[in-house]
Amino acid sequence: MKELPPLVQIKGLRDGLLVSLGDADWEKLQAMLIAQIDERQAFFQGARLALDVGSQILHVTEMVNLRDVLSERNVSLWAVVSDSPTTVKTAQLLGLATRVSKPRPEESLRPAADAVEDETALWLRRTLRSGTRIEFPGHVVVVGDVNPGAEIIAEGSVLVWGRLRGVVHAGAGGNREATVCALELSPTQLRIAGEIALPSEKKGERPEKVYLGNGRLVVEPWQPVNLKSNR
């Protein structure tokens, strides 16, 4: 008889543990995970946990509950990886990471990901409210506001067709060509690659663009693309 893959698989990551859950009823999976943790307390004590839930659909209450149950055991849930857009959105709303440093096994079969195609962007047509964390290995376009307490971490550029008041990190993988543009630029914090800009006191009143020039963050009016400089 063929053996089914175990429902709770644990791997070490560079920055914590990755637990992959199989396909089963959520209540059952959560109970199995907790049983594992209770059985191996010393091992899990103080651990940072990333959870790969596959295509499991999780809503806010379920994820909040899981996070609470884990934190009671001194395990901190920092990331939830999933194929389900609903689950990813839930994790984003709760400010959890949605990607982990090591590629998931099935992803490593795909072509190398470092050549982020310049024409790929994540399109978000909503306001990002407080507590939301968006991570993306390419550009991010928000049609809506980015409120204080929301965070965008993009390997490419970030364009906000609205008010940018949260935290934004463009070129998060080290790409120094990345830019940040917004109709109203008043972020809590803005970073491009390794450089951090402190927020200016004035409220952004016209569209502005930030880029890295000579190792410093430069702010200038955001205007229709000049075809020659094509930055």
Place this chain on the structure above:
Amino acid sequence: MGAQIVTITSGKGGVGKTTAVANLGIALAANGKKVVCVDGDIGLRNLDVVMGLENRIVYDIVDVIEGRCRLRQAMIRDRRLPGLFLIPAAQTRDKTAVSPSDMLRLGAELRSECDWILIDSPAGIERGFKNAITPADRVIVLTNPEVSAVRDADRVIGILEAEEKGSPSLIINRIDYDMVKNHDMLSAEDVLDLLAIDLIGIVPEDQTVLIAANRGTPIALDDKSRAGQAFRNIARRLTGEDVPFMDLDSQDGLWQRLSRLTGRK
């Protein structure tokens, strides 16, 4: 119009949800509606105290859900207003005693008993919050004009939107116009500008709120109380009336600017 279930929630605690539920319940009942206020804050009940009905509790919400009493036995009738009832929370149990599907069943049963069901939600985004919003036809988010309260309200609004509860309405509670004038407090406009949802009421900071709550006679019955007036106006707006926002002395043209922000006329 059938019965409506309205849940009042917030991100941050202590912003005035319980005060709002008690006063809106009174204001609706004073207009001849039959209203049941439900305390959804299991384990930390206090709607009974604010409504002045603490000493009349025999059965609570968990007794109804677990079948130890009939629904009507747990509905405590107010002394002054014959159309006003309270279903108290259990003090000795925790929120896991009630599930969202229990709340749906309770809500369905209550609809045939009255015109309005107001649910007082606990703060936060845990189980008790989910319980309180599940049966709601309409959710009201209440906040104070204070950066951290607004931040948390924003977060709850994001979650309500993701849970497909529709866009909630907003009550801004405890506005102090002198402080706003001196730029020591966020203005209603600042709050609305950030949260960008439909505004249903602004309640001023009012000392009488605390005094009245301690006596168990909420200010919605007090003609002279400004906060009471604000709650009476919100109750009328809930029933679909178009009530102009109070003349907030200092703030010239506030209503025009608010209309622009909320897209109302």
